[in-house]
Amino acid sequence: MTLRFIGADRDQSRLRREFERLVREHERDIFNAALRMAGNHADAEDVAQEALLKAYAAFERFELGTNFRAWILRILTNTYINEFRRRRRTPEMTTWDLLPREELGKVSSDDAQDRPEVALLEDALDAEVEQALSEIPEVFREAVLLCDMQGLAYNEIAEALGVPIGTVRSRIARGRGLLQERLREYAEARGLI
Numbered sequence: 001m002t003l004r005f006i007g008a009d010r011d012q013s014r015l016r017r018e019f020e021r022l023v024r025e026h027e028r029d030i031f032n033a034a035l036r037m038a039g040n041h042a043d044a045e046d047v048a049q050e051a052l053l054k055a056y057a058a059f060e061r062f063e064l065g066t067n068f069r070a071w072i073l074r075i076l077t078n079t080y081i082n083e084f085r086r087r088r089r090t091p092e093m094t095t096w097d098l099l100p101r102e103e104l105g106k107v108s109s110d111d112a113q114d115r116p117e118v119a120l121l122e123d124a125l126d127a128e129v130e131q132a133l134s135e136i137p138e139v140f141r142e143a144v145l146l147c148d149m150q151g152l153a154y155n156e157i158a159e160a161l162g163v164p165i166g167t168v169r170s171r172i173a174r175g176r177g178l179l180q181e182r183l184r185e186y187a188e189a190r191g192l193i
Contacts, residue, residue, distance in 0.1 A: 019059045022068045023052065033073055033150045037080045047083055051076040070160035073150045077142060081133075132182035140175030147172050 023030070030051070034044040055062075055075050062071060133141055146157045147168075154172075158165045187193045 015059055018064065019056055023072075026069050026072060029069055029150075030072060030076060033076055034080070036149050037077070037145075047080050048076065050083070051079040054079060067156055067159045070146075070152060070156040073146060073152060074142070074160040077145045077150065081138075081141065081145075128183065128186050129179075132179050135182055136175055136178040140171050140178060143168055143171035144175035144179065148176075 031044060031048050034048040034051070035041065038044040038047050051072065055072050058075075062068070133145075136144075142161065143157060146152045146160060147154070152160065154165050154168050157168045157172075161168065163171075184193070
């Protein structure tokens with residue numbers, strides 16, 4: 001037997017409509033941020049969908065009238081970080097037998113994006129940056145990701161994290177410094193600095 005409260009359905013329906021309205025208003029920002037983080041359309045859709053599910057589940061705790069964009073992008077960032085932690089622990093595996101024979105060895109010299117060595121270098125860079133990001137404390141990583149990947153203003157980050165703007169500036173500066181230290185050797189070895 002399920003207990004039901006008078007008015008509960010009406011409140012849930014109102015919350016659902018408000019959530020849908022806010023998501024529609026910010027869906028482009030949400031997907032663009034997910035795409036910048038994930039790097040491809042399919043993974044961006046997955047991480048955005050997962051973040052929206054988490055946001056919907058927590059929406060009754062969201063204070064209407066505050067910055068929904070900052071709130072949802074923080075959830076998206078945390079979802080992305082947690083997803084990549086999980087993926088690092090359980091790497092995807094495939095075998096050459098699963099690829100059609102005509103696809104093996106098929107390389108287009110016209111487009112550098114289709115060349116395996118270019119893709120490998122791009123993946124290595126992403127993996128190196130992801131590794132460096134995973135090594136810095138979460139408070140710095142969150143601030144850097146919200147600023148540099150989602151493009152939030154300092155005041156939006158402050159609101160999302162619930163800290164003063166000065167703390168945001170400090171965390172971003174410190175996070176960028178820590179990333180620079182971790183990536184210096186990598187950048188020097190490749191002639192980037």
